[in-house]
Amino acid sequence: MTNFLTSADVKAMPREVFNWRLVLATGSACMAGSLFGFDTGNIGGIIVLPSFKETFGLTANGPNAYQAPNLSANIVTALQAGAVLGALLAYTSADRLGRRWTLIVGAVVFLIGCILQLIARLSTLYAGRVISGIATGLCSVVAPMYISETSPKAIRGAMTTCFNLIIVTSLSLAFWINYAVSTWSNPSNKQWRIPMAIQMIPGGLLFIGMILQKESPRYLISHDRSDEAIQNLTYYRQLPADHPFVAIEVAEITESVKAEMLAVKGSSVFSLCKEVITVPANRRRYILAFTLQIFQQMTGTNAINYFAPSIFASVGLTGTSTSLLATGVYGIVKVCTTVVYASLIIDNVGRRKPLMTGAVIQACCLLYLTIFVKLATIETGQVSAGGYVGVVAIYIYAFGWSFGWSVVPWVVPSEIFPNRIRAICMSSIFAWQWLLNFAITRATPYMMLNLDKWGAYLIFAVFTFASAIWAFFFLPELKGRSIESTDRLFEQSAFTMLKRAYPTEEEKTLDLSPRDKALEAASGTTHHIEESPARREDIV
Structure with missing residues (x-):
C-alpha cells in the first residue's frame, strides 16, 4: 500500500512546490475546522461541570432544575442552528468577498460570539453560540474550498483532508481540557470559562493566519484578475511565472473557470434549483448526497461527541472527572484512526468498502450497548466487567466511524455534482448537514431520558446497520473513476447502481483533457461541458 508522497504525480512535481508557504496557507485555513472541533468537544463537557450548573441554575436545587435537560439541549444546539444559516451564506460570500476575506470575517464573527459566551447570562450565552455558529457554518464550507484552490493538484486531496484531521484533533484537545478543569478541588466560574475561552485561540489563529495569506488563484481568475492570480500562484509554488509547472496550472485553472462560467451563464437561482429537481441524473446525485448526510448523523456520532460524558456514565463510569477522562481517550482514538484513514485508506x-466495514463495526458496538444497558444493573460508583466492555465498545465505535462516515459525506458530494449546479447543491447539502446535526443533537438528551438510554442506542444501531445496507446497494466507488464515468453513473436508475458500483479499466480512462473539453464546448460538439462535474483535483 502506498501513500500520496510516493505517487508518480508527486514525484514529478518540482521540489520547490513543497514549501513552508503552502504549509502555512493550509494550516491557517484548517483553523476553521478547529472552530467546529473545539466547540463540539467543549460544550458537552462544560455543561456537566458543577460550576457551570451552579452559574446557570441547573443543579438539583437550582431555579432551572426542572428544565435542565431542555436548557442543556438548547445551549448545545444553538451553535448548529446558526451554522445552518452560515452554510447557506457561504457560497455567496465566497464569491463576492473572496475565500480569504470570508474566512477573515468569519474569524472575527466567531470571536465576537466567543466573548458573549463568557458572560454568565443565559440569553447572552444563547446569542453568543448562535453568532459563533454562523461563523462556524460559513468557514466550514469555505475553508476546504480555499485549501483545494491553493494546493497543487497532486496533493490536493491530502491537503484538504487535513481539515477533517484538525476537526478531530481539536475535538480531542477539548475533551482533555475539560478533564483537566474537572479535577479542580475548588471550582469557580473559571472552571467553565477557561475551556470556553480557549476556543478563541483557533479563532485568533484563523484571523491572523488568513490576514497573512493571499487570495486563491482560482477565485482571482474567475473575477478577471489573472495577473494577480499568477503572482499569488508563483508565491505559493516558489517558482517563476514562466516555469512550465506554473504555466500549465494557470492554463488548467483558466479552462476550468471558463467552463464553469459558461455552464451557469444566464441561469437564475430558481432555474438551477428547478434543474436539480427535474433532471433525473441531477436528482439522483442530490438524493445520494442528502442520504449521506442523514446516515452520518443517524449513526449517533455527534450525539456521542456532544454528550460523551453522559454516554460513558450510562455504562457505569460515574463522576465528572472519570467520564471526562474516558471521553479524552475517545478523542485520541478518533485522531489516530483518522490519520491512518486519510494517509493510507x-x-x-x-470510499465504499471502508465505509461499509466501518458502519458494521459501529452498529455492532451500538447493539452491544443496547443489550448491556437494557439488561445490566448499573450501581453507582461500580463498573462491572460488562461496563468495561461497553467502554471499549465506544472506542471501537469511534474506530469504525473514522473509517467511513467521518469523511465520506464531505468528500463524495464534492465529486459528483456538475459545474452548472455545483455551488447551489454544495451550499444546500452542507446546510442540511448542519440542520440534521442540530436535530439529532437536540433530540439526544430526551432520547437518553425517555428511552432509558438503551432505546437511543437501539435507534442508532438500526440506522447504522441500514446505512451499511444502503451503501452496498446505492453508493458507487468514485476512486479511480473518470469524470465521464461519473456522469454515466447517474444516467440510469439508482437501483442498478450495485452492478455499476466499481469502475472498469475503460471507465478509468474516458476523460478528455480540460483544454479538449473547453474546445468542444466552444465549438458546439456533442460533449456538453455543463453536464460534467468539476475536475475532482480542483475540488478535493
Whole structure:
C-alpha cells in the first residue's frame, strides 16, 4: 500500500512546490475546522461541570432544575442552528468577498460570539453560540474550498483532508481540557470559562493566519484578475511565472473557470434549483448526497461527541472527572484512526468498502450497548466487567466511524455534482448537514431520558446497520473513476447502481483533457461541458 508522497504525480512535481508557504496557507485555513472541533468537544463537557450548573441554575436545587435537560439541549444546539444559516451564506460570500476575506470575517464573527459566551447570562450565552455558529457554518464550507484552490493538484486531496484531521484533533484537545478543569478541588466560574475561552485561540489563529495569506488563484481568475492570480500562484509554488509547472496550472485553472462560467451563464437561482429537481441524473446525485448526510448523523456520532460524558456514565463510569477522562481517550482514538484513514485508506482502498466495514463495526458496538444497558444493573460508583466492555465498545465505535462516515459525506458530494449546479447543491447539502446535526443533537438528551438510554442506542444501531445496507446497494466507488464515468453513473436508475458500483479499466480512462473539453464546448460538439462535474483535483 502506498501513500500520496510516493505517487508518480508527486514525484514529478518540482521540489520547490513543497514549501513552508503552502504549509502555512493550509494550516491557517484548517483553523476553521478547529472552530467546529473545539466547540463540539467543549460544550458537552462544560455543561456537566458543577460550576457551570451552579452559574446557570441547573443543579438539583437550582431555579432551572426542572428544565435542565431542555436548557442543556438548547445551549448545545444553538451553535448548529446558526451554522445552518452560515452554510447557506457561504457560497455567496465566497464569491463576492473572496475565500480569504470570508474566512477573515468569519474569524472575527466567531470571536465576537466567543466573548458573549463568557458572560454568565443565559440569553447572552444563547446569542453568543448562535453568532459563533454562523461563523462556524460559513468557514466550514469555505475553508476546504480555499485549501483545494491553493494546493497543487497532486496533493490536493491530502491537503484538504487535513481539515477533517484538525476537526478531530481539536475535538480531542477539548475533551482533555475539560478533564483537566474537572479535577479542580475548588471550582469557580473559571472552571467553565477557561475551556470556553480557549476556543478563541483557533479563532485568533484563523484571523491572523488568513490576514497573512493571499487570495486563491482560482477565485482571482474567475473575477478577471489573472495577473494577480499568477503572482499569488508563483508565491505559493516558489517558482517563476514562466516555469512550465506554473504555466500549465494557470492554463488548467483558466479552462476550468471558463467552463464553469459558461455552464451557469444566464441561469437564475430558481432555474438551477428547478434543474436539480427535474433532471433525473441531477436528482439522483442530490438524493445520494442528502442520504449521506442523514446516515452520518443517524449513526449517533455527534450525539456521542456532544454528550460523551453522559454516554460513558450510562455504562457505569460515574463522576465528572472519570467520564471526562474516558471521553479524552475517545478523542485520541478518533485522531489516530483518522490519520491512518486519510494517509493510507481513502486514496488506496477507496470510499465504499471502508465505509461499509466501518458502519458494521459501529452498529455492532451500538447493539452491544443496547443489550448491556437494557439488561445490566448499573450501581453507582461500580463498573462491572460488562461496563468495561461497553467502554471499549465506544472506542471501537469511534474506530469504525473514522473509517467511513467521518469523511465520506464531505468528500463524495464534492465529486459528483456538475459545474452548472455545483455551488447551489454544495451550499444546500452542507446546510442540511448542519440542520440534521442540530436535530439529532437536540433530540439526544430526551432520547437518553425517555428511552432509558438503551432505546437511543437501539435507534442508532438500526440506522447504522441500514446505512451499511444502503451503501452496498446505492453508493458507487468514485476512486479511480473518470469524470465521464461519473456522469454515466447517474444516467440510469439508482437501483442498478450495485452492478455499476466499481469502475472498469475503460471507465478509468474516458476523460478528455480540460483544454479538449473547453474546445468542444466552444465549438458546439456533442460533449456538453455543463453536464460534467468539476475536475475532482480542483475540488478535493
